[in-house]
Amino acid sequence: MSLFTQRNSILPGFGLTLGYTLVYLSVIVLLPLAALVLKASDLGLSGLWHIAAEPRIFAALRTSFSLALAAAAINVVFGAIVAWVLTRYDFPGRRLLDAAVDLPFALPTAVAGIALAAIYAPNGWIGGLIAPLGWKIAYTPLGIIIALVFIGLPFIVRTAQPVIVELQQDVEEASASLGASRLQTLRLVILPALTPALLTGFALAFARGVGEYGSVIFIAGNLPFVSEIAPLLIVVKLEEFNYAGATAIAVWMLAISFFILLTINLVQAWSRRRFGNV
Incomplete structure (x- = not known):
């Protein structure tokens, strides 16, 4: 055989x-x-560990991965809602909004970063409104999250939409006729079917966010130990002709990303086996 x-x-x-x-x-x-x-x-191994243990590099790696995970998690929630609205409802301007979802794919990342910084800076449209309250978005980790949410949203929406299209409304009506509440229908019928697609979108958004550079550096402020990302440190090392240091940071990013994506894929495979017949 x-x-x-x-x-x-x-x-x-x-x-x-x-x-x-x-x-x-x-x-x-x-x-x-x-x-x-x-x-x-x-x-x-000792050299790689020594570079990763440097406080500035460790802080940059922690910032990149933690904020990419946070942005991907935010997108899972709100991206699923956007996908549901664009798929299940018909309203004026729906096609225009559906096309706008893909703008982060077409827009140069540097342009996106400049636009976000201009909006959320202390003198910007939104930043200026909250500045009197003592709040600050641009040049903080929160600004990085907003940039990563912006570039990661299409991954969630586009992976969830086909599943929502195939999800028959008869199943929801049957659930309601059996006495299930909307929350129970969402938890027991809708989410199990959407989970594999949402995990795929989460993995794609996370992977894009970890390596994102152009849309982040303009709004991050790039303060060491606060809002400095690992890709920026790689560029700094290259400008210093420290190719070994840049390579070491890249290898650590590769290793951590591989481990996290492998974990996500294992969870996704489990969810497909668990909810495949739901």
Whole structure:
């Protein structure tokens, strides 16, 4: 019995397509990552640990990952609501709003960062309104979260929309006819079906947020130990011709991201098995 199984496909030649897949992934993904790890191996484990243990670098890594996780979690909630409204309701301007969801994909990140900084700065439209209260958004970690929410929202909306389209309203009506409240229907019927898609969007938004640079540096303020992100430190190391330090930070970001994404994928696989028949 063959170790490989294949399904009927319009693309002929399993060996040819598999070979193309392996070559393409190797050239585009695996080789650059292997070169990165190989470059960092010159430092050794002790060197990598010494760089990561530097207070400024550790603080930047903590800022990047914690705020990316927070922004992705916020997007899961509000992105699901946006996807539901755009899919289930018909109202004037719906198509325009649906198209606007994709703007963070098309807009250059630097332009987005400048626009967000102008709006949320102490003299901006929104920042100026809350400045008298002693609150500050721009040039703080909160400003970073807003930028990451902006660039991560489309991932949640676009992964949730197809599932909502396929989710039959008859199931919700049946739940209501059996005496379930709206909250029970949401918790027992809607969320189980949406969970795998939301986890996929969460992973994509998180991955984008961790490596985001252009839209963050203008609104972050880039204060060490406060609002400095790890990608900015990589650029700083490169400008100092400290290629070993830049590579070490990149390897730590790669390792932490891989661990978190692997965990998310495992949870996603579990949710599919758990709620697949719901």
